[in-house]
Amino acid sequence: MSTTAKFLTILLGLVLTFIASADGDRTTKFSNQGSVANTRHNMTQRQSSGGGPAGITMDQYRSDYGEVCVYCHTPHGASASGAGARLPLWNRTIVPTTYQVYSALNTSTMTQPVTQPGVNSLACLSCHDGQTAIDSIINMPGSGRYLASQASSTNIGFLSTWSNPSGLGPSVHANMVECMTCHSSSAGVVGAGATDFSAFLIGTDLRNDHPVGVRYPANGSNADFKSTTATFSNIRFFDTNGNSRPDKNEIRLYDTGEGFEVECATCHDPHGVPSGGPGSQFNPTFLRVSNSSSTLCLACHTK
Ligand code: HEC
Ligand code: HEC
Ligand code: HEC
Ligand code: HEC
Ligand code: HEC
Known part of the structure; x- marks a missing residue:
């Protein structure tokens, strides 16, 4: 084998290892103990809390508000309309959506009526259906960052007007589909090494999920x-x-x-x-x- 061929073989090997490392749901770096701050529901991704890469990798995709609860709750100015009003101090945008529900399968064995997901599902789907940016909240930490209209909006553009102090810039606010750029097995070199979140992306078609909204x-x-x-x-x-x-x-x-x-x-x-x-x-x-x-x-x- 010539030196060049050897070099290419080694390079190919490296690239393959790199890509392969993007596959699968790696063990989480969070301890999964004590508090939501130590779980994958900590969207702040501080290295110090155990999970996630250095802020700089992720800050381009979502605002780091530096507070764990705020991605879901706010002590003041919580959602007062629609589904959000029926959830505890809810801070997230919930986009009105018609989901494809389990009963659409018409399995002959179902006996119970299935309706659209209730609020205790919509809360989760406000991230997990992939429609809304992870950092799309109504009341951001700090003053003058309250946007009541956000409660019923699909617009995430307003976030771009807020200068994210922790990041490189506030221009990108990724939803779960966009997180897949890195967090999937097909992510390629850009996302190599990121956990595969594909199974976490429930989407708006709930026919392959355990029925919700079922009596x-x-x-x-x-x-x-x-x-x-x-x-x-x-x-x-x-x-x-x-x-x-x-x-x-x-x-x-x-x-x-x-x-x-x-x-x-x-x-x-x-x-x-x-x-x-x-x-x-x-x-x-x-x-x-x-x-x-x-x-x-x-x-x-x-x-
Ligand atoms: C540019 C690539 C990239 C993008 C885009 C990206 N991430 Fe990551 N993320 C990484 C890497 C690399 C890691 C560290 C390896 C790992 O733990 O998966 C990571 C880790 C994480 C972790 C910690 C995983 C654990 O259990 O330890 C979370 C949570 C996370 N990312 C959430 C998100 C969310 C939410 C989005 C979309 C808003 C996102 N990421 C977009 C690259 C990315
Ligand atoms: C990823 C989103 C998310 C994060 C982060 C989060 N929560 Fe929640 N929280 C929820 C949802 C969803 C409910 C409603 C659960 C239900 O439908 O019964 C809830 C309910 C609650 C409730 C009332 C019902 C209960 O379970 O006790 C309290 C109190 C609460 N959260 C406090 C907090 C605090 C404090 C933090 C931060 C340390 C936090 N939450 C972080 C999503 C979140
Ligand atoms: C909180 C109660 C509850 C739990 C826990 C629960 N289920 Fe169900 N499940 C239901 C109800 C209610 C239905 C609707 C049944 C019907 O209409 O006949 C259902 C429906 C189903 C169906 C669809 C049946 C059909 O006819 O198409 C399957 C399969 C199923 N569940 C499996 C599971 C599995 C597996 C688990 C554990 C991971 C589980 N369930 C946990 C309440 C539950
Ligand atoms: C603020 C957005 C957000 C909300 C609201 C939310 N999640 Fe998540 N959840 C995520 C993200 C992002 C991940 C992917 C993991 C990660 O980023 O590390 C995740 C991961 C998960 C996981 C996989 C955890 C693991 O350790 O394997 C489960 C299960 C889950 N969520 C269930 C729920 C349920 C149920 C609700 C509602 C009660 C909910 N989530 C609400 C953003 C959210
Ligand atoms: C009847 C109980 C039940 C209901 C209802 C339910 N889940 Fe789950 N969910 C589970 C179980 C059990 C697992 C673990 C599956 C496994 O380990 O393979 C799971 C796993 C998950 C995961 C991790 C990905 C995976 O496949 O392992 C996510 C994300 C998730 N659920 C979100 C949701 C969301 C969002 C809803 C509402 C639309 C929901 N779940 C409703 C029982 C349920």
């Missing part, structure tokens, strides 16, 4: 389903510790006007749920209950 059968009415054991406000739940309150590790159904339904937050808590006592690692993928041995599924399905 849970009334207790005793359907032998295929277990009976809930408590109700608290608009939440009905499986009260495993008998304290009459829906704890974060208890599977729940939400009534937002169409009866008690399964929504994203039925199975997931976006802040993380300790798998054991306080301080223990969170259940994987923000699940309220670990799904080892299908425990989560069997909370509802009698199978």
Whole structure:
């Protein structure tokens, strides 16, 4: 082999290793312990908090507000209209959308009515359907950065008028589809080394996802389903510790006007749920209950 050929072979090897490293869902750098700040729902991506690359890589794609909660909540000036008004101090833009729902599949086995996702799903979909920029919020930290119109807007352009103190410039505000430029197995050299987030991008077609907006059968009415054991406000739940309150590790159904339904937050808590006592690692993928041995599924399905 000539020296040039050898060099090219080595170079090809390097490129392949580089590209291959973009594949797959790498283990997260976050500890998944203690707080939402130590999970993938920390959009600030401070190296110090354990996850993410140096700010400079990511700052071109989303504003680093330097506060974990603010990408989802604000203490003041929260969303007061539409779906956002029915979520706790909600700070995100929720774009009115008609989703393709599970019932469109017409599986002959479905017995329960399915409607459009309720607010406890729309909260998640405000990032996970890929339509809205991750940093598109109504009330940004600092004064004079409140934009009420943002609550019902699909416009993310206004963000560009805000000078992001942490970044190279505020001109790009990526939604989850755009994050895929790097965070996918096909990202190529630009995104080499970034975790593959493809499975996290739910999109607006929910037909390949566990049904949400689906009504849970009334207790005793359907032998295929277990009976809930408590109700608290608009939440009905499986009260495993008998304290009459829906704890974060208890599977729940939400009534937002169409009866008690399964929504994203039925199975997931976006802040993380300790798998054991306080301080223990969170259940994987923000699940309220670990799904080892299908425990989560069997909370509802009698199978
Ligand atoms: C220019 C490429 C690039 C783009 C675009 C990009 N990222 Fe990243 N991101 C990286 C790299 C590289 C890492 C470090 C390797 C890793 O952990 O995946 C990373 C890591 C992360 C992590 C930490 C992963 C973990 O569990 O440790 C999060 C969270 C994240 N990115 C979110 C985002 C979001 C949200 C967007 C879109 C707004 C985005 N990224 C866009 C390159 C990029
Ligand atoms: C990635 C988005 C996201 C982030 C970041 C986030 N939250 Fe939440 N939070 C939610 C959603 C969604 C709900 C509603 C859950 C539901 O539908 O039951 C919620 C609900 C809450 C609630 C009321 C219900 C409950 O679960 O106790 C409190 C309090 C709360 N969040 C506090 C915080 C604080 C404090 C932070 C920052 C340390 C934070 N959240 C960060 C998405 C987020
Ligand atoms: C502010 C935007 C935002 C909101 C709101 C949000 N997410 Fe996420 N979520 C993300 C991003 C971005 C990722 C991809 C991981 C990353 O960036 O590191 C992610 C990752 C995840 C993961 C994978 C975590 C892992 O460790 O493998 C799950 C599960 C998830 N989200 C569920 C939810 C659910 C359920 C809700 C609503 C209760 C929700 N998310 C609300 C932005 C959001
Ligand atoms: C009936 C329970 C249930 C509901 C409802 C549910 N999920 Fe999940 N979700 C799960 C389970 C279980 C996993 C873990 C799958 C795995 O590890 O392969 C998961 C995984 C995920 C992941 C990580 C990607 C993956 O495939 O592993 C994301 C992101 C996510 N869910 C978001 C959502 C969103 C957004 C909604 C609402 C549209 C939702 N989930 C509704 C049970 C549920
Ligand atoms: C909170 C309760 C709940 C949990 C937890 C839950 N499901 Fe469901 N699931 C339902 C309801 C309600 C339906 C709608 C049933 C119907 O209409 O017949 C459903 C529907 C389904 C269907 C579709 C049936 C059809 O006829 O097309 C499947 C498959 C399924 N669930 C599997 C799972 C799996 C797997 C898990 C665990 C990852 C799980 N479910 C967790 C409540 C739940």
